[in-house]
Amino acid sequence: MPYYICGNGACPTAGQAFSMTSAGQTYCPQCFTAGSLAAAPTPVVAPTSQTRTIATSNAMDAVGKDAAEVESLIAKWDLNTVSDNEAKKTKDYLYTLGAKSKRIDREGPVTNGNKVVTHGKFRLQFGTKTYAGVWIKVNEILDAAVIRRAFAESVVAGRYVEVYLG
Numbered sequence: 001m002p003y004y005i006c007g008n009g010a011c012p013t014a015g016q017a018f019s020m021t022s023a024g025q026t027y028c029p030q031c032f033t034a035g036s037l038a039a040a041p042t043p044v045v046a047p048t049s050q051t052r053t054i055a056t057s058n059a060m061d062a063v064g065k066d067a068a069e070v071e072s073l074i075a076k077w078d079l080n081t082v083s084d085n086e087a088k089k090t091k092d093y094l095y096t097l098g099a100k101s102k103r104i105d106r107e108g109p110v111t112n113g114n115k116v117v118t119h120g121k122f123r124l125q126f127g128t129k130t131y132a133g134v135w136i137k138v139n140e141i142l143d144a145a146v147i148r149r150a151f152a153e154s155v156v157a158g159r160y161v162e163v164y165l166g
């Protein structure tokens with residue numbers, strides 16, 4: 001949809017660009033001034049971190065009474081990016097909570113059909129139980145808060161959750 005600016009100084013749009021809601025309109029949809037519209041550039045929207053549940057991934061254990069501790073462990077996550085080289089390597093105890101068995105591990109890479117590393121795979125475990133996991137798209141600057149949210153979404157969904165720029 002093309003963007004416009006309204007030329008009426010008293011318009012509630014106050015000089016901000018807006019997109020039209022119907023084709024061929026020549027009046028402002030806010031102040032209804034006829035012939036007041038001037039074309040404006042379409043705003044550039046920066047890509048933002050997105051999450052998506054991977055429905056076909058392994059099922060997680062039910063969190064039950066460990067919910068509060070799992071939340072505390074998730075809160076420790078502060079990384080916003082994963083390189084493809086890092087993603088290839090496993091690393092245990094990236095983050096721990098008290099006892100070392102309560103941890104987030106890097107499990108290794110997710111690869112595509114051409115064996116190209118697409119994601120780093122991370123898993124939140126208490127002992128042998130897996131409560132959450134995320135796939136983080138490699139070589140993208142993401143938002144650590146969105147990755148923490150992805151872990152929390154994984155707990156609820158009982159599946160891995162992907163984090164990527166969309």
Ligand SMILES: [Zn+2]
Binds near residue numbers: 006
């Ligand atoms: Zn207007």
